Amino acid sequence: MSDKRRITLKDIARELDISVSTASRALNSYPGISEETIQLVKEYAKKHNYVPNSIAVNFRKNRTQTIGMIVPELVHPFFSAVISGAIHEANKSGYRLLISQTDEKQENEILACRSMMGGNVDGLLISIANDTIKTDHIQEFLDEGKPVIQFDKFSELLPTPKVITDDFESAYTAVKHLIDQGYRKIAHINGLSAVQNSIDRLKGYKKALEDHGLEFHQEWVPHCKEINESEGYDFAKQLMGLPNPPDALFCITDLVALGAMKFLKEAKINVPEEMGIMGFSNWKISEVMSPSLSTVEQHGFKMGSKATEIVLNLLKESSLGNNETYKIDTDLIARESTLK
Amino acid sequence: MSDKRRITLKDIARELDISVSTASRALNSYPGISEETIQLVKEYAKKHNYVPNSIAVNFRKNRTQTIGMIVPELVHPFFSAVISGAIHEANKSGYRLLISQTDEKQENEILACRSMMGGNVDGLLISIANDTIKTDHIQEFLDEGKPVIQFDKFSELLPTPKVITDDFESAYTAVKHLIDQGYRKIAHINGLSAVQNSIDRLKGYKKALEDHGLEFHQEWVPHCKEINESEGYDFAKQLMGLPNPPDALFCITDLVALGAMKFLKEAKINVPEEMGIMGFSNWKISEVMSPSLSTVEQHGFKMGSKATEIVLNLLKESSLGNNETYKIDTDLIARESTLK
DNA sequence: TTGAAAGCGGTACCAT
DNA sequence: ATGGTACCGCTTTCAA
Numbered sequence: 282m283s284d285k286r287r288i289t290l291k292d293i294a295r296e297l298d299i300s301v302s303t304a305s306r307a308l309n310s311y312p313g314i315s316e317e318t319i320q321l322v323k324e325y326a327k328k329h330n331y332v333p334n335s336i337a338v339n340f341r342k343n344r345t346q347t348i349g350m351i352v353p354e355l356v357h358p359f360f361s362a363v364i365s366g367a368i369h370e371a372n373k374s375g376y377r378l379l380i381s382q383t384d385e386k387q388e389n390e391i392l393a394c395r396s397m398m399g400g401n402v403d404g405l406l407i408s409i410a411n412d413t414i415k416t417d418h419i420q421e422f423l424d425e426g427k428p429v430i431q432f433d434k435f436s437e438l439l440p441t442p443k444v445i446t447d448d449f450e451s452a453y454t455a456v457k458h459l460i461d462q463g464y465r466k467i468a469h470i471n472g473l474s475a476v477q478n479s480i481d482r483l484k485g486y487k488k489a490l491e492d493h494g495l496e497f498h499q500e501w502v503p504h505c506k507e508i509n510e511s512e513g514y515d516f517a518k519q520l521m522g523l524p525n526p527p528d529a530l531f532c533i534t535d536l537v538a539l540g541a542m543k544f545l546k547e548a549k550i551n552v553p554e555e556m557g558i559m560g561f562s563n564w565k566i567s568e569v570m571s572p573s574l575s576t577v578e579q580h581g582f583k584m585g586s587k588a589t590e591i592v593l594n595l596l597k598e599s600s601l602g603n604n605e606t607y608k609i610d611t612d613l614i615a616r617e618s619t620l621k
Numbered sequence: 622m623s624d625k626r627r628i629t630l631k632d633i634a635r636e637l638d639i640s641v642s643t644a645s646r647a648l649n650s651y652p653g654i655s656e657e658t659i660q661l662v663k664e665y666a667k668k669h670n671y672v673p674n675s676i677a678v679n680f681r682k683n684r685t686q687t688i689g690m691i692v693p694e695l696v697h698p699f700f701s702a703v704i705s706g707a708i709h710e711a712n713k714s715g716y717r718l719l720i721s722q723t724d725e726k727q728e729n730e731i732l733a734c735r736s737m738m739g740g741n742v743d744g745l746l747i748s749i750a751n752d753t754i755k756t757d758h759i760q761e762f763l764d765e766g767k768p769v770i771q772f773d774k775f776s777e778l779l780p781t782p783k784v785i786t787d788d789f790e791s792a793y794t795a796v797k798h799l800i801d802q803g804y805r806k807i808a809h810i811n812g813l814s815a816v817q818n819s820i821d822r823l824k825g826y827k828k829a830l831e832d833h834g835l836e837f838h839q840e841w842v843p844h845c846k847e848i849n850e851s852e853g854y855d856f857a858k859q860l861m862g863l864p865n866p867p868d869a870l871f872c873i874t875d876l877v878a879l880g881a882m883k884f885l886k887e888a889k890i891n892v893p894e895e896m897g898i899m900g901f902s903n904w905k906i907s908e909v910m911s912p913s914l915s916t917v918e919q920h921g922f923k924m925g926s927k928a929t930e931i932v933l934n935l936l937k938e939s940s941l942g943n944n945e946t947y948k949i950d951t952d953l954i955a956r957e958s959t960l961k
Numbered sequence: 962t963t964g965a966a967a968g969c970g971g972t973a974c975c976a977t
Numbered sequence: 978a979t980g981g982t983a984c985c986g987c988t989t990t991c992a993a
Binding site: 639640641642643646653654655658677680681682683740 | 962963964965966968969970971
Binding site: 287332333334335336337339340343345347355356357358361362364365368372375377378379380381382392393396397398399400401425539564565566569570571582 | 672674677680685695696697701702708712717718720721732736737738765879904905906911922
């Protein structure tokens with residue numbers, strides 16, 4: 282196999298008959314080097330295709346120019362948008378992104394963190410897994426002086442900056458939209474009651490009901506475990522079987538709404554006439570469904586670039602930041618499923 | 622800011638009054654170290670939470686345990702599945718994945734490659750951008766002795782292993798399915814004619830027509846540039862406006878099929894009765910569309926894990942591999958849009 | 962079984 | 978303006 286060794290600073294120094302330090306300074310345009318030498322070295326370097334060994338540089342400088350990013354799921358329109366935004370922002374500053382996923386399992390999250398510890402990343406962006414309770418594996422980054430930013434799904438146990446969707450506000454707006462459209466008996470398929478997003482969306486839902494004089498019915502708020510299509514189907518069925526069934530449904534995510542829509546279609550319950558449906562996240566499927574689904578756009582790309590921007594700033598100031606929360610605005614997208 | 626320094630081998634050696642080399646050997650369980658010393662060192666290391674500085678290790682060993690992966694687009698069901706498979710496979714072997722995206726621009730691809738050169742990755746997995754013509758930036762990896770695997774979209778100019786969809790076969794099967802369903806005037810919205818996938822799908826399309834005694838009409842094969850929904854819409858319109866319009870449509874991707882479907886709906890042309898439609902890739906939208914879209918499942922996860930498996934093997938054997946092609950099988954998924 | 966020391970490829974401090 | 982050199986943390990060869 283070809284094993285063409287790259288040329289090193291030492292080679293340049295030897296060939297040009299100067300010292301390694303001079304060569305280094307010339308290449309980095311340090312003050313106190315003659316224009317002549319700089320030219321000489323740079324030309325030689327270019328001609329011989331010199332590329333500094335960044336492992337050596339990083340080793341010396343004790344950093345990697347790499348940000349770690351851990352998400353629960355990668356094949357997911359929202360998270361892939363977040364990643365995309367993060368890559369974009371990181372690259373602008375010459376940073377790279379090391380990515381891992383947990384499949385929502387704490388056990389994998391611990392492995393991913395371990396793999397990124399030990400000098401592999403300068404900072405960490407993480408959206409914790411649903412079943413993450415202990416956070417020691419993340420705390421270790423902070424203990425080593427490496428900044429951590431939590432995004433989307435987070436733990437209050439970690440004193441880090443957070444970049445999240447304004448779930449309360451978004452849910453409030455979504456439910457208000459249903460109310461404005463004339464729906465009065467609004468149910469909400471919520472998520473795991475231990476996850477902050479679910480909690481906040483539930484709060485927004487409740488507040489919207491309250492502000493508009495609508496009663497809260499506990500039996501109208503089932504909780505998903507997996508947050509998938511079949512749960513949406515099952516809960517819709519369950520809700521519609523109630524003695525006092527709702528006339529609208531605010532779903533924790535578009536996928537759940539899809540399942541619900543499927544049931545309603547089978548049950549020949551008309552959307553939006555007899556039943557309004559609202560999703561969350563604005564996946565492509567929401568636009569494609571028939572009837573098309575009203576939903577909330579979360580701007581994942583922006584979340585990713587914001588989180589990265591913060592971590593890069595902290596890196597610049599050698600700070601771990603505080604536990605501020607940055608909220609990313611959302612947009613209500615009204616489509617057929619709520620416009621009767 | 623906390624800047625808690627990690628303990629190093631040197632610290633251990635000093636505290637235990639042994640040499641650094643002994644400490645190193647003990648921790649790595651080298652032969653020729655007394656059981657006693659091994660115990661001693663390992664215990665101390667554990668107690669003091671010693672984590673080897675992997676930058677230093679990598680620097681010394683001239684490797685990173687990191688694989689680079691470059692995709693055209695990240696917010697994309699197929700590519701995110703590929704990435705997911707790659708991460709999964711890499712992690713199994715203790716490797717990490719550095720990810721970048723090009724937005725289909727050669728210019729970004731060059732930047733991404735540069736960022737991964739210089740010792741940041743041990744090998745590269747890449748799916749080239751549509752407008753990539755020169756491949757020097759990728760060749761450089763090979764020149765440095767780093768294995769490169771191309772997947773999905775590739776260039777023949779690079780003598781590397783490739784992991785691709787069996788496009789010819791898949792297209793053949795898809796078109797045959799249309800023929801079997803009774804369609805006889807089958808059009809094909811193809812992709813960029815310089816991209817290998819498009820070429821091969823077109824070949825499969827032609828061969829299927831030929832094998833079944835159907836004539837090939839040049840005007841029934843428009844070429845997308847962007848491969849998006851609006852092109853699907855426009856080309857469907859164009860095709861249906863022809864003096865001799867087709868009665869079925871094989872689209873290069875589900876998104877294009879979605880656009881086509883939209884036009885047909887507007888034009889009140891019934892699918893599948895008057896017009897059969899076939900997509901490619903089996904995105905979630907294909908299942909959600911109404912009527913649901915027949916398509917071809919590409920198994921992106923498998924493609925990602927296979928590509929990673931190959932690069933890890935090459936790394937193990939210090940080889941660059943040959944230019945073998947590994948084809949990932951596909952599955953035809955028949956749905957409403959072709960079942961008349 | 963263990964230690965000493967070179968060295969991976971740079972950077973940066975101290976001289977000159 | 979330039980050179981010499983220590984050093985980052987670890988692995989590995991050579992010697993004892």
